Amino acid sequence: MLQKTVPTNMRNKKVVDLHAAKVACKECSLHQLCLPRSINGSDLEKLDSIIERKKPLKRNEHLFQVGSSFNSIYVVRSGSLKTYSPTVDGQEQVTGFHLPGELLGLDAIGKGRHPCAAKALETTSVCEVPFEHLEGLSQELPTLQHQLLRLMSKEIFDDQELMLLLGKKTAEARLSAFLLSISLRFKQRGFSSVEFYLSMSRNDIANYLGLAVETVSRMFTRFQEDGLIEAERKHIIIKNRENMRQIAGMNECCDETSARDSQQSI
Amino acid sequence: MLQKTVPTNMRNKKVVDLHAAKVACKECSLHQLCLPRSINGSDLEKLDSIIERKKPLKRNEHLFQVGSSFNSIYVVRSGSLKTYSPTVDGQEQVTGFHLPGELLGLDAIGKGRHPCAAKALETTSVCEVPFEHLEGLSQELPTLQHQLLRLMSKEIFDDQELMLLLGKKTAEARLSAFLLSISLRFKQRGFSSVEFYLSMSRNDIANYLGLAVETVSRMFTRFQEDGLIEAERKHIIIKNRENMRQIAGMNECCDETSARDSQQSI
DNA sequence: GTATAAAATTGACATTTATCAATTATGGCT
DNA sequence: AGCCATAATTGATAAATGTCAATTTTATAC
Numbered sequence A, B: 001m002l003q004k005t006v007p008t009n010m011r012n013k014k015v016v017d018l019h020a021a022k023v024a025c026k027e028c029s030l031h032q033l034c035l036p037r038s039i040n041g042s043d044l045e046k047l048d049s050i051i052e053r054k055k056p057l058k059r060n061e062h063l064f065q066v067g068s069s070f071n072s073i074y075v076v077r078s079g080s081l082k083t084y085s086p087t088v089d090g091q092e093q094v095t096g097f098h099l100p101g102e103l104l105g106l107d108a109i110g111k112g113r114h115p116c117a118a119k120a121l122e123t124t125s126v127c128e129v130p131f132e133h134l135e136g137l138s139q140e141l142p143t144l145q146h147q148l149l150r151l152m153s154k155e156i157f158d159d160q161e162l163m164l165l166l167g168k169k170t171a172e173a174r175l176s177a178f179l180l181s182i183s184l185r186f187k188q189r190g191f192s193s194v195e196f197y198l199s200m201s202r203n204d205i206a207n208y209l210g211l212a213v214e215t216v217s218r219m220f221t222r223f224q225e226d227g228l229i230e231a232e233r234k235h236i237i238i239k240n241r242e243n244m245r246q247i248a249g250m251n252e253c254c255d256e257t258s259a260r261d262s263q264q265s266i
Numbered sequence C: 001g002t003a004t005a006a007a008a009t010t011g012a013c014a015t016t017t018a019t020c021a022a023t024t025a026t027g028g029c030t
Numbered sequence D: 001a002g003c004c005a006t007a008a009t010t011g012a013t014a015a016a017t018g019t020c021a022a023t024t025t026t027a028t029a030c
Helices: A041-050 A131-140 A142-168 A170-189 A202-209 A213-225 A241-248 A254-266 B040-049 B130-140 B142-169 B173-190 B202-209 B212-226 B240-246 B252-264
Strands: A062-064 A072-076 A081-086 A090-100 A119-122 A125-130 A195-197 A229-232 A235-237 B062-064 B073-079 B081-086 B092-098 B117-118 B125-130 B193-196 B229-234 B235-238
Touching: A041 A131, A072 A131, A081 A202, A081 A254, A090 A202, A119 A213, A125 A131, A131 A142, A131 B142, A142 A170, A142 B040, A142 B092, A142 B130, A142 B142, A142 B202, A170 A195, A170 A202, A170 A213, A170 A235, A202 A213, A202 B142, A213 A229, A235 B235, B040 B073, B073 B130, B081 B202, B092 B202, B125 B130, B130 B142, B173 B193, B173 B202, B173 B212, B173 B235, B173 B240, B212 B229
Parallel strands: none
Antiparallel strands: A062 A119, A072 A125, A081 A090, A081 A119, A195 A235, A229 A235, B062 B117, B073 B125, B081 B092, B081 B117, B193 B235, B229 B235
16 A cells, blocks of 8 residues: 555656655655565555554644654655754754655654654655554564664664764855755655755755855855756756765765665665 | 673772773663563573674774674773764764763664774773674564664664754854763763763864864863863863853753663663 | 874964845745 | 735855964873
């Protein structure tokens, strides 16, 4: 049941609004969790039976709030969300954006409470995976346990990359890396990596990258002047990926690595 | 076997150089992994049998290098290490410091290669836990699987806290939060949270916090002028924890939460 | 114990990015 | 379709932190 029917035109690489996109199961991060070759049909049904589908969230609705008790992890099916934590001074820190096929809630296992909130950036639907059931099933199915550990490890790895960005990079390097990251993730989901729509505001981007909105806005302007991108609001076209890589301080290998990894698991 | 004999004077809260400290097993992050109440004697032996003790590392020796293949996770027994990733421009980004009882290598599970290197900051000994065996044993022992997931979740959570620090906080807030974090971790291991020795250089601290060495040095000076700490090189005494909390932008609850969590698991 | 290298500190200055303020554009709603 | 709140852009200025350079202190090696 997870492998939602996907219109054929969605499978082709084309500009697509996440709002309308259903992720192909083959691209879904749960692919290895729910459809690994090593799991046979009846085991698959077991997994399928523990997954609950929630009714779609509207824009700005919360999937979970800060401090709410942790019961399930979630997988984005369509749309997108941001996760954010409150800071003492009443602000918020955006900790991540979540596209179809990506998991939410892994940071809550330890304490049993969600340290961040998750809010839909657009109309969004998710699969809910009750954690107790997932743990139980992982106990039976070694490949499922393995995949779960891998996905959590990937999360740790990705967070460390972001730490590097926040700690060491200039504003233009941060924005460039951000756009390339989004581009790659679209590509991995079978959509165009050259032309896409951002579902988050400039404010959210700035917050995520540890910059002021104004700085992000200026960087968008500069990138256009320099012919790196075309941007009209949320509609982005990557014009010169190679230069953007250099600005982001990425060597080609980074991109390759990520791409390779994604084929393996996510 | 993991519960290494600890001199009684080490169990008391006193100033201690990590160099000489062996973590008490009760404080060890592997406590729940290797000695959970729900695991009986024979199961415990199974776990014990898969753990290998490595000969101590000397200062500046590597536990693993960037890109080396991932086979085991490691737990610090005594001493301390830093983990760091190379950046394109030949610099490095310090991604973490690891005190006795803390795990290393969780970020490598996903790709099967270590994305960062681990280097001893002083004479350091570690337990090596072959990952395949750990996975296999987790398959048998639900509590072990659960604990492993919890520890990975905690790592994700901690990384997100650091992201917040790097993205939103001033230099003084970063250093203050850093010192409080170290202080708390000493406390959790049964050592003084007021007076301790840092095993890392100012350079490493600056790198970790995304600051210039000079800035860190100036902040140390300012903290002393303001009576927040006494610092002579690596020897630190916390004089005014409450003010430091405020500067770090932490509400009291943060500290509590961390402390509570640590009792539960780490 | 002395020489040498490495680490830490301090000051002067440059640069980046944040902040404040004003304007324009956009999207949601009736 | 038009109004209003929100989001985005742009400019001017200020503040924080980085960079460069010099000095002092500490650690390491012979």
